[in-house]
Amino acid sequence: MSEIDLIATIPVPADRLPAASALLLAYGDLVRAEPGNLRFEAYRDRDSGAMVVVERYRDQAAFDAHLTNPANAEFNGKLAEVLDGGGSSLRMLEPLG
Numbered sequence: 001m002s003e004i005d006l007i008a009t010i011p012v013p014a015d016r017l018p019a020a021s022a023l024l025l026a027y028g029d030l031v032r033a034e035p036g037n038l039r040f041e042a043y044r045d046r047d048s049g050a051m052v053v054v055e056r057y058r059d060q061a062a063f064d065a066h067l068t069n070p071a072n073a074e075f076n077g078k079l080a081e082v083l084d085g086g087g088s089s090l091r092m093l094e095p096l097g
Contacts, residue, residue, distance in 0.1 A: 007093065010089075016083060024042050027075040034062070035062065036062020037058075053088075
């Protein structure tokens with residue numbers, strides 16, 4: 001089975017960055033503890049100010065487990081409150097070689 005790689009981008013107004021980043025950093029600790037998570041790194045895009053997360057999961061089953069984890073829905077709900085309904089967009093990645 002192949003690994004699942006993705007980039008999540010979350011547009012965040014500058015005045016909401018402290019609250020949104022605190023949520024994301026705490027959530028990252030939970031995600032990194034998931035059995036099939038291999039990578040969860042959070043960044044801020046210097047140009048747009050968006051939060052960007054690079055994630056890797058062992059396989060599709062691990063990614064599916066991540067998506068159904070109640071912590072995922074809880075994080076997304078809290079983030080939507082901070083961002084007035086905003087959320088993330090995902091870009092799924094595939095290796096070139």
